[in-house]
Amino acid sequence: MIEFQMPSLGADMEDGTLVEWKKKPGDKVKRGDIIAEVETQKGLIEIEVFDEGTIQELLIKEGTKIPVGTVMAIINPSEVTLEAKEEKTPESKPIEIQPIEEKIIVKKEKIKQKASPLARRIAEENKIDITTLKGTGPEGAVSKEDVELAIANQQPTEKAISPSDSIRSAVAAAMSKSNKEIPHYYLIKNIDISKALNWLKEINSHKPVKNRLLPIVLFIKATAKALVEFPDLNAVWENGIIQKKEINIGLVVSLKKGGIVVPAIHQVNLKSIDEIMETLNDLIPRARALKLRSSELSDSTITLTNIGDNGADAVFGIIYPPQVAIVGFGSITEQPIAENGMIGIKSCVTVTLAGDHRATDGLTGSRFLVALNYQLQNPELL
Template sequence: MIKFQMPNLGADMEAGTLVEWRKQLGEFLHRGDIIADVETQKGLIEIEVFEEGTLEKFLVKEGEKVPVGTVLALINDGKSEVTESTVSGEEIQKPEIHPIEDRKEIVHENTELGERIKISPLARKIAEENRIDISLLKGTGPEGSIVKKDIEKAISEVKKPIKDAEKEADKTKEISVKPSGPTSDAMRMAVAAAMSKSNREIPHYYLEKRMDMSKAMDWVKEANKDRPVQNRLLPVAVLIKAVAKALDEVPDLNATWENGLHRKNEINIGFVISLRSGGIVVPAILQSDSKTVDEIMETINDIIPRARAFKLRSSELSQSTFTITNIGEGGADKVFGLIYPPQVGIVGFGEISEQPFAEEGMLGIRPVVDVTLAADHRATDGLIGSRFLAALNRHLQNPEEL
């Protein structure tokens, strides 16, 4: 029996609100299936399962806010039997953190017809915001309950003014989906908490190296020559792939520090994305080492709009093994990052700009980038960090081999 727990989606996360179950009891779960939606300071996150089995029992109700590590459900993998009583008392006891008030009720009562309509808290919230009459809907969730996708389907199908019987008897309003997500202040507070922990607990050391980007930029230009705009590569895809190759050579930086150094088998590079509402989020480009530059570019094009719409998956927020922060065009020359715990390193790329650059006694004007490495001195030292920067530079000078 598998104990499915509230995942840790970052060092700044202490608890999350189980907004909606996406699977029904008795349903067989495959690796990668979305089992639930959880709300954190980073927004509404789709939570995946990473083991297969039959959904046996819910231990936390929709609308409850519980600490990281709380057992949310039991999944029967057919290997051993575990009953609710065998789960530790701390894991299944009612959390001290109280549920959000407007999400308590899972059953909505239709007083006019005397019926009771089962609806998830998230679905009810979206329905109320968009003036959807839930009595007209047929639920597809557990025991016929109305869930988020049922409301979203209704919104997509109904594009005409509707009557608001309670407040605006004779007025109509076109249905529109209101964007949801954390406030700018909440996002910044979450980031500040993680960075304060990093600055307080991790002994950082910093290294810097200026790198010639002329060969990489020429390679990108040549690769884009016959491509439509939507399929063109950006230099950041080359940078990410080069970092992944360098980490493969210097595995001590592709690791976490949790009572000692733990090297990771996969290279999942966290990519810092700034949000329009303020703050940042750092989703992972999973298995960056096995992806081509084109595949990394496709992932970037997919993940940035989802991050800004707060539609990331739990694996994208919890499985980073190393982080990149990239200032991009029109930004600062250098950026010195703070390590995102429990990772042990972060690399920062400043703006790629034309500058004087000397090589083999010859001075010329070339596109260059200032690269900084911040690393955890408990896990590595300056020699290892220097090896990483040297490997990164070597791969950028041979972009055709990426």
């Protein structure tokens, strides 16, 4: 029997939080397989197995904070692993083959109902007694679907939807993959948007309060118009760059209980700023309620993230694969700007671009930011 422990990923690491099991009881594993994803101060880390065998039991629930050295899972070793252990040098302690079958039987007697870790967590969160459920999984184990069915039967009326851990895990996994596989380059440009804000103020003065425009619509529209000139940034990387015909900007939306979703605003270049505002008024509430359509979660061709008011001056995004770029807008701040030999106070925003160096380079990215600046200096063209 092999005790799989929470590994140390550096001298400064004391613990980590189990985000997701990538294997389940009964799965065979070999050296190098990923058994779990653990979130640490260094980010989302994929945890590898260094032995070969079959997973007997997962001991830790997803979402649990685990100190380094904690036993996370029990693995029944294969013959290959046993032979490797026996061939160790005399300095290593020989492995003692315990009566594994006997121990397994004892553990089974203590388990009232088999269930996946995810099913147990969902059941606990919704106060479902998992021992009363009939499992449809392997060997009668209760699955996530079994628990969800029980919840639906208990609560036939419409219930509020809370942020999903699965979405958070999916985004985290994508960001981890992005950091490992995409060679990012970063550019930054400080843009004076005083003229754009004054133009927006004038436009809003003729609109009822509920129809007034926010600065974000100018950022979205200006980004779309600049992308028309630089289609290599409105693309995906799939064994090579593939330009997208539609400009579907994925907007990062924060969830009230943590995490983000990135729904797409379709064909932004064909929408007026009023239509973009209408789309946002519909899209953002649905995103926070997790009531998005599949196309809104899958069609983005580039991502835009906006810190909003009273936040950081700049945001350096991580590209959401398979996209090849993300544009970040910081908070709008008043800054001293030199113009025609005179210093004046202007409303400015710091814009960043993270690009995939396989698809574009710094020259393309820099020219894109110049084009974006031009659009914001001429808001009447938007």
